[in-house]
Amino acid sequence: MINKTEYSLENQFSLITGAAGLLGEQHAIALLDISSNIILTDINAKKLNKLKKKLQTIYPYLKILSFVMDVTSEESIKKVLKILIKNKISLKVLINNAAIDAKVDNKNKALKKGSIENLNLKTLKKEIDVGLIGYILVIKIFMDLLKKNKKGSVILNIASDLSIIAPNHNIYPKNSYKPISYSVIKHGIVGITKYLATYLNRYNIRCNTLSPGSVKNMQPKTFINKVKKLIPLNRLARHNEYHGAIKFLCTNASSYMNGQNIIIDGGRSIW
Numbered sequence: 001m002i003n004k005t006e007y008s009l010e011n012q013f014s015l016i017t018g019a020a021g022l023l024g025e026q027h028a029i030a031l032l033d034i035s036s037n038i039i040l041t042d043i044n045a046k047k048l049n050k051l052k053k054k055l056q057t058i059y060p061y062l063k064i065l066s067f068v069m070d071v072t073s074e075e076s077i078k079k080v081l082k083i084l085i086k087n088k089i090s091l092k093v094l095i096n097n098a099a100i101d102a103k104v105d106n107k108n109k110a111l112k113k114g115s116i117e118n119l120n121l122k123t124l125k126k127e128i129d130v131g132l133i134g135y136i137l138v139i140k141i142f143m144d145l146l147k148k149n150k151k152g153s154v155i156l157n158i159a160s161d162l163s164i165i166a167p168n169h170n171i172y173p174k175n176s177y178k179p180i181s182y183s184v185i186k187h188g189i190v191g192i193t194k195y196l197a198t199y200l201n202r203y204n205i206r207c208n209t210l211s212p213g214s215v216k217n218m219q220p221k222t223f224i225n226k227v228k229k230l231i232p233l234n235r236l237a238r239h240n241e242y243h244g245a246i247k248f249l250c251t252n253a254s255s256y257m258n259g260q261n262i263i264i265d266g267g268r269s270i271w
Helices: 022-033 045-058 074-086 121-147 180-203 221-228 243-249
Strands: 013-016 037-042 064-068 093-096 153-158 205-212 261-264
Touching (some): 022 243, 121 180, 180 205
Parallel strands (some): 037 064, 153 205
């Protein structure tokens, strides 16, 4: 028999970075489904406001806060922290989800600059600042709010199945490559998680990584067909297919899980 209280975040607050992105919205929906109040943060004010209105309509009985926040700026993160402290909010869950990801579309501008030969140091630093340093800054600054939760709290870092495998450059359009920064960041996230799992245990804070596989999101058909051949389930993930993992990893249902990297990629990484 399922213990529903194990999967409940009732009367708790969860904060999500990169909330206005494709999976950020889905993470929010998953947590709202189990009664968590939500703090949405993103650098894109327009998308953030649109998402808040959408979710508040669906979940009018839950508190949904939103803040424009730059994960690369300590000042920006601390502004949000001050507001949360002023309102006496502690955190049960922190989901690090902010990232810069070169999209596969019909233009592929970013991917065409992804080769080592075309590496732009400024771009490399920016991507690492958001996807790696930003994770550390957010944890550092919100750590006290996580510590205040007397029943223990959770940090969930979002990586990718490319945190354990190398990108297959053959699936990308001609002269296009997944940037090296992507692999550096996703492998680094797993390292951050392992470090924090042994450091934050003294505060009753668990830390895990979720590594999703490819999500279908209007990519060119030729690209989708190539990716499908790499996946035993022969398809890309649907937007909402990570809800179950989010609910599990962010609640007491996973109370003995710490420092792990959960890969959900349709089996791609086993080949």
